[in-house]
Amino acid sequence: MAVMPGATAPPDRVPAAGRHAGVVFSDDREWAGHLCAFVRGGLERDEQVQYFADTTDPGRVLRTLTDAGIDAAAAVTRGQLSVSTAAQTYLAGAGFDPDEMIGLWYDALEAALARGHRGLRAIGEMAWGARDTAGADRLLEYELRIHHEVFARLPLTAWCFYDRRLLPDAQVRVLAGAHLSHRGETVADPALRVAPLAGRPGLLMSGSAGYDTRDTVAAAAAAVRGAPAQRMELDLSALRHLDAASLAALADAAAGRPGGPSLRIRQAPPSLRRLLELFPELGAAVEVVDR
Template identity: 30%
Template sequence: MTATDVTRTHAPSRAMHGHAMAVGHAEGDFARAALAAFAGAEDSEALMLVADLSRLDFDPEEVLVAGSGRRLDVVDVAGAYDAFQNEDADKLLHDWDAVLDEILAAGHTGLRVFADNTAMLAGSSQTTERWLRWEQQTDAWQARRPISGTCFIDAQLVSDELVSCAARVHPAVSGSNTPRWSLHHGYVAGRIRLVLSGDVEVWDAPALDAVLTREADIRSCAPDDGQPCEIDVSNVRYLHHTPLRSLAALDPRGVRLVGAPTIVRRLMAALPTVSGIELT
C-alpha cells in the first residue's frame, strides 16, 4: 500500500474529539482511518501510531507524514499495553503521563494517538473487561490533558456486540452505526463531568449497569473534591426509570444531573421514591 492509494480513498479529514473510535471493515481501513485522524492535527502536535507491527502493511512515515518532518512515533501494540495486560492500569496511565510530559517539554502543544485496539476485544472476556475499564479511565484523563486518542477496531475480527460495547464509552465513533446511547467524560468548569447522551431504554439497563460499575470503581480510586458526581444529561432524548435508578446508585454522596431536559424532569416528578438525585 502506498501513500497515493491511501490518500485517494481516505475519509474527509476532521478535527477529532479528545477520545474517539474508528471501526474498520476492509483491508486498508486501518491506514485510511489513521490518515483521517492525523489530518486534523495541528502542525505543533506530535503524532503516535500504536499498531501490530507484525501485520502492518504500509510504511507509516511515507503514508502518514509524507516527508513533512513531523514527529511520528511508531509503537508496537504489545509493548504499549504491557502494564495493562498485567492489570496495572494506574502504572500505564502514569507511563502515558510521562510520555506526554516529555512531548510537551520538547515544544509540542499536544499529542495525537491512533491505536489499533482490536486485540483487546478479540481476546478473552477478562481482557475485554480490563480494556473497557481502561478506556473509561483514560477517557477522564484525556478530557483534561492535551491529547487526542483514536481507538481502531477491526470489525472483521470482533463481534458486533463488542463493537457496540466499545462505542458506548467513546464520545465520537466513525465507520459504525452510532450507538443509541453513550456515557463518556467531559471537562467542564474545572472538573470532570460524565456525559450521558441518546435514548436509554429499559433493556439497556444491564449494559448501562456494566458501564457504571466500572465508573464507580474508577471514581473510588481517584481523588476528588467531595462533591456529588455530576452527569450532563442535556443530550438525553429518552430515559427509562430503570436506568435512572442505576444512575442514582452510582455515587453514595449523590448524583447531580446537569442540564436535565423536560423528559428527565417529568420522570423525576413521577418517581418521588428515587433518592440521591439532584437536578440542575
C-alpha cells in the first residue's frame, strides 16, 4: 500500500466535497464544454493541469482547447498542461490498484508545488472501467476512498469523465453516485448508492442491498477495510433493505480492520444487530449507535 506523506499542502479554500466531481455527458459538445471550462480555470489559477485520456486521442484534446481560444501549446511548453493516457497513469502497472493511484496523487501534487504552481487539477476519462481490464472491478472502491484519503488533505481538484456512450447506464449511476459533487447530465439514483460522508471518514448507503447489488456492496466493504482512518462510520439511515450476504460482507470488512471497535454503524437495521449478536467476533470491531 502506498505510504502517504505525513505533511500535506494547505487545503484549498474550496471544500473537499466540491473538488472531486463526477461529470456525465453523452456527446462531443458537452465533453468539449466541460474540458475547456476546467482547463481554463486551472490555467488562470496557476494550477498545473493534467488530462488522462482513455478513448480520446491526446492530440484532439489539445486541438479542442486551442479552438476554444486557450493557448494549449504554450501551457504544454511551460509544463503547466499535460495530456497523457490511462495506460500511462491509472493502468500503468499490472492493473488498476487504488492504493498505488492514491499514492500517485500525492507524488503528482508534490511535483506541481515544487514547480511553483498553486495546486493541481486533473481530468480522468473513466471508460476503461467498463472493459475487461485488470483491477477495473476496484474502481468504485477507489472513488469511495479518495474523498477522505486525497481531497480532504490536498489542494487538488479532479473531474471524473463518464461518457454515457461508452459506459452502461447502471454503472454510470453507481459511479456518479459515489461523488459528492456532480456536473453535466443528471442521472437517476442506482438501486444501491454508496457515497463518502462529507464531514468524517465513512460511507453513506442508501437504497436496497441484495443479490443484484452485490458488486456495489463488495466495493463498499473493500473501502471500509482498506481505508487508513483510525475510525470509520457507516451511515445506514437511508438503507431500506440489507440481505444476509451483504450483512456478512460488511461485518467481515469491519472485523478485518486493525485495532478495537474501528467501525461505527449508525442506524443499523435489526437484521444487522442480530448478526452481530450471533457472531460476537464480528461485533468486536463494531460500535452501533442510534443517533
